[in-house]
Amino acid sequence: MFKTVKISNSLSRKVISIFLIAMTAMVFSSAALSVQSLRGDSALDSDSNKIVKHRVxxxxxxxxxxxxxxxPMIPHTIDKYQITLKNNGxxxxxxxxxxxxxxxxKVGDSHYVDRDGKTLKQVSGRRYFCNQCHAPQTKDNPLVENTFEGI
Ligand code: HEC
Ligand code: HEC
Known part of the structure; x- marks a missing residue:
């Protein structure tokens, strides 16, 4: 009787120490891998990191x-020009x-041609949303190397 109690005591001590080691490991690893969301890893109750401004x-x-x-790429800033249903900035x-x-x-002549090949007086619906195809460029280093060669 006495012997079995002794065994289970040392067993439970082992279980507890394994548990403690596991907990310590978890605490350390969660500190290293803190959550990174779009607002960075700043705490929920603090301000988010400042957004990096990109110069056009x-x-x-x-x-x-x-x-x-x-x-063609847009060689100027566009933040002031809006495209709405009634007006194209x-x-x-x-x-x-x-x-x-x-x-x-001037916009290309192709921009007045509708899908049936008819030339319209205003810009065709297919070309109305200019930044669907045209985009400005920022002064940043490319995120990945690009080896494309134009023809
Ligand atoms: C205030 C006048 C103005 C407005 C509004 C404007 N642009 Fe421009 N855009 C220019 C001028 C001027 C150039 C020529 C710049 C140069 O070549 O130095 C140009 C150049 C461009 C080019 C390059 C064309 C080429 O052949 O290289 C594109 C594309 C363009 N604009 C698209 C747009 C788009 C899309 C918008 C709306 C989001 C827009 N622009 C609004 C004045 C304007
Ligand atoms: C579906 C894609 C698409 C959309 C939307 C579009 N474009 Fe274009 N744009 C092009 C292509 C492709 C070219 C070059 C070939 C051509 O002229 O068709 C071009 C050329 C141009 C040029 C240069 C023309 C020249 O003769 O050098 C200007 C300026 C331009 N677009 C402005 C605009 C504006 C402003 C809008 C919105 C009203 C617009 N584009 C919408 C695809 C598009």
């Missing part, structure tokens, strides 16, 4: 195209009427 690359004369039918400068005065390139 303004390129006079435009950005060189890499292939013939590439939608980009067309204030890039339309047939305005481009000369604004010294901006």
């Amino acid at each position: 690359n303004t390129v006079e004369g435009g950005i060189k195209r890499n292939f013939k039918l590439q939608p 980009c067309m204030k400068c890039h339309s047939e009427k305005a481009y000369k005065k604004e010294k901006a390139p």
Whole structure:
């Protein structure tokens, strides 16, 4: 009787020490792998990290195209120009009427052609949302190396 109690005592001591080691390991590993969300690893009740601002690359004369039918990149900032159902801010400068005065390139003729091949008076619905195809560039180092060569 006495003997069995002794065995179970040392067994429970072993179980407890394994448990403690496991807990310590968990505490240390969770400190190293703290949760990283879009707002960084700042605590829930503190302000999030400041968002890094990206400066838009303004390129006079435009950005060189890499292939013939590439939608040219936008060489200026666009945050002030809105595209809504009733008004397209980009067309204030890039339309047939305005481009000369604004010294901006006119949208390509292709932008007035609808899906049935008809040439319209206004920009076609297919080309209405300009930044679906055209995008500005920022002054950042590329995240991955790009070895594409234009033709
Ligand atoms: C205030 C006038 C103005 C507005 C509004 C404007 N742009 Fe421009 N855009 C210009 C001018 C001027 C250039 C030529 C810049 C240069 O070549 O130095 C240009 C160049 C471009 C080019 C490059 C064309 C090429 O052949 O390289 C694209 C693409 C473009 N704009 C798209 C847009 C889009 C999309 C919007 C709306 C989000 C927009 N622009 C709004 C004035 C404007
Ligand atoms: C579906 C994709 C697409 C959309 C949407 C689009 N474009 Fe384009 N854009 C192109 C392509 C491709 C080219 C180059 C070939 C061409 O002119 O069709 C181009 C060319 C241009 C050029 C240069 C024209 C030239 O002759 O050098 C300007 C400026 C331009 N787009 C402005 C705009 C504006 C402003 C809008 C919105 C009203 C717009 N684009 C919407 C694809 C698009």
